[in-house]
Amino acid sequence: MTTYGRVVAAMDLILSTATAGELTVVSVTGEIDMYTAPQLRGYLTELLAEGVTRLAIDVNGVDFCDSTGLGVFIGTLRRLREVGGSLIIVCAREQMLKIFQLTGLQKVFDIRPQLPTDG
Amino acid sequence: MTTYGRVVAAMDLILSTATAGELTVVSVTGEIDMYTAPQLRGYLTELLAEGVTRLAIDVNGVDFCDSTGLGVFIGTLRRLREVGGSLIIVCAREQMLKIFQLTGLQKVFDIRPQLPTDG
């Protein structure tokens, strides 16, 4: 089973996966909070279980993200590090960048305004 | 003092007046409810006090209207009738037409989808 191109849409969160070179890119649209985070976590866990190690999460479609969402990102980063993988957060949104800053997590994550073009 | 062309904008209601032939047309934008109705009532009362008798209220910019709003329309109609005046409600919106129907007020008001062109 391959997850590429799969689109999962719940009431409040839309998740899709694409590839860009060697990178697996998950795009998230909607609000990430206590209600939708389990869905995001499950989706990412499944990708990692399938062997994805070079991951990017594009959050430019995210309208709202709380600590539960950040918790999912941290968990994903930790698991990727364990297998020598990497995580890029694609984010250009002011509001979202602010919560990374307020929590000091901008120092922890590799945050870029857009997808790296060199794959 | 003339009210024509005056625009009153509160936090949630925007009121403006224009003339179309002999008709005075008040356009309402926003939500009409218990909170904003006093403002609408005051605005219309002032117009009537200035001698307006042929009035149209354009509610196509109204997102929400409750019984308080309908109460203002009824009060205005009654006062206009007392002086031999007339009231047209300009309304093409489904949701708004529905509340006129549910209350039986569609039989009481002269409701038109657009401004009469014959002035």
Next chain:
Amino acid sequence: MPVVRFGFTPAPVHVRTARLVAASVAQRAPLPNELLSEVRQAAGEACSRAVARHRRFGVRELVRMELTIGASFVAEVADFAPVTRNTLRTSAVEAEELTGKTTDEDTLTEEVALALLGGLVTDLQVIEGRDGVGSVVRMAWPL
């Protein structure tokens, strides 16, 4: 049974928030989309009615709305103003009468509110409050 309670100082401005809450909870109940604007309108009417009653009788207690998701979606709006003979009605006078009669605008609005509630909500009750204090508008929509 999920319950959401919303209590507010009897001021018109909070009725808008009450409408938001009712529609938001109804959406997640979930109630079909085409019913959401009815819930929003009906909850707003019930809350306006409660605020008006508190103001008329000078009652400063919070107006209370309770939303319950069970076999149906139930919205109850409670006021704590004195119950008079006219309070516990669910039917309004005819529309034609309204424009002719010399009733004041408040009474008029109340009649229109009742007509709207009756038209919007099939399962509608207006009952006495707990311990005989105030009145409760109870509205239910099947899930």
Next chain:
Amino acid sequence: MPVVRFGFTPAPVHVRTARLVAASVAQRAPLPNELLSEVRQAAGEACSRAVARHRRFGVRELVRMELTIGASFVAEVADFAPVTRNTLRTSAVEAEELTGKTTDEDTLTEEVALALLGGLVTDLQVIEGRDGVGSVVRMAWPL
């Protein structure tokens, strides 16, 4: 002093409505527009924290949020879960530690929530609840 109370069954879905309510009441307080998204985020964090605490301890009581408009805009979110040594903190551990440590995701989220609350709200307190039951996150914004 206008007061709005919002109580909800401790389920994640209602936290979204709580955010809506907090932002809506703050807007009408009125709080400047640029602060509204902070209020929305902070209220959401406090409510998520309360829901998480109720779940962890199996407490089924409603989580309660109270919004008061006075000299400042005050938002209080109360839970009714047991208070342990760790409950009444307003400062979080360092971000760098989070990614290294073997803490579970719930604890991790809690630390991030605290860091966010501390960053968003200047006037922040986490205090014991009335009669020593539960905890209250109290946040204030000057008007």
